[in-house]
Amino acid sequence: MIPSAFEYERATSVDDALAKLAATGGAGKLLAGGHSLVPLMKLRLNEPTTLIDIARIAELVGIREQDGLIEIGAGTVHHDVATSDVLRNRCPVVSDTAATIGDPQVRNRGTIGGSLAHADPAADYPAMLLAVDAQIQIQGPGGVRAVPAADFFQDLFTVDLAPDEIITAVRFAPVRAAAYAKLYQRASRFAIVGVAASLDVADGVIRGARVGLTGALSHAVRLTAVEAALVGQPATGSATAAAAKGAGAALSDVNADLHASEAYRRAMVSVFTKRALDGALARV
Numbered sequence: 253m254i255p256s257a258f259e260y261e262r263a264t265s266v267d268d269a270l271a272k273l274a275a276t277g278g279a280g281k282l283l284a285g286g287h288s289l290v291p292l293m294k295l296r297l298n299e300p301t302t303l304i305d306i307a308r309i310a311e312l313v314g315i316r317e318q319d320g321l322i323e324i325g326a327g328t329v330h331h332d333v334a335t336s337d338v339l340r341n342r343c344p345v346v347s348d349t350a351a352t353i354g355d356p357q358v359r360n361r362g363t364i365g366g367s368l369a370h371a372d373p374a375a376d377y378p379a380m381l382l383a384v385d386a387q388i389q390i391q392g393p394g395g396v397r398a399v400p401a402a403d404f405f406q407d408l409f410t411v412d413l414a415p416d417e418i419i420t421a422v423r424f425a426p427v428r429a430a431a432y433a434k435l436y437q438r439a440s441r442f443a444i445v446g447v448a449a450s451l452d453v454a455d456g457v458i459r460g461a462r463v464g465l466t467g468a469l470s471h472a473v474r475l476t477a478v479e480a481a482l483v484g485q486p487a488t489g490s491a492t493a494a495a496a497k498g499a500g501a502a503l504s505d506v507n508a509d510l511h512a513s514e515a516y517r518r519a520m521v522s523v524f525t526k527r528a529l530d531g532a533l534a535r536v
Contacts, residue, residue: 255290258300261305262308264308264309279300284327289370312326315328315333321424322424322425323389328365329361330360333350334359354440372442373469373507374466378466378471381422388412393416428536431528432447445524446524447524449532458482458484463528475525495529
């Protein structure tokens with residue numbers, strides 16, 4: 253289908269984008285890579301009167317490490333996240349996750365901020381950001397605020413982001429002992445089930461864990477029961493197996509579609525939780 257008519261404007265800064273967005277009276281949309289918005293427009297499920305292009309705002313692009321934190325600008329494309337030396341050396345789960353997204357065309361145009369704002373239930377970044385305990389940086393008319401990833405993802409395509417706000421960056425402390433494991437849909441490479449896990453290990457004992465799940469529910473969540481089961485356990489494969497067992501059975505409202513039944517997804521949650529935990533263990 254053909255999208256409905258719209259105006260096109262290019263923003264030169266975050267403040268300019270916010271001003272242009274406010275001028276639309278709620279009828280405008282931000283455009284970065286466009287891989288989520290444009291298909292919706294073609295189906296006329298979204299009909300903005302104005303598209304505001306933020307893809308060339310320099311302050312939204314780049315990967316930086318400062319004061320013990322890594323910051324990824326919201327306009328940074330997946331390819332740059334996947335190939336970043338900073339991320340590969342300091343927090344490889346982030347670059348690993350980006351490398352699993354879509355195909356080269358998607359990775360070279362799609363942005364991390366656009367993916368987070370759209371919050372597809374099968375997107376990869378949400379699980380990973382839960383595992384590294386990231387903060388989503390947001391700017392709007394009321395100023396700048398930071399939202400923990402655990403609070404940002406709320407429901408199906410629903411996040412803590414007002415229509416007049418922009419995601420500007422993602423920040424997190426680098427975590428070496430973390431990994432992402434995904435059962436992907438072959439055509440789109442979206443996650444049927446995706447699990448990201450990070451571990452805090454000292455003297456051979458797991459002191460803390462964070463496990464994020466995507467693809468199985470309406471939105472990404474932490475597997476808190478798995479996390480609790482790991483604390484105090486030896487950093488071994490048998491401990492991860494025991495914690496991952498039954499992880500899928502404990503979930504409610506599991507997705508079922510043409511790619512996987514509810515029962516299959518439940519089974520795969522446990523399988524890929526184990527794989528992610530073992531991947532994190534290998535990096536301890």
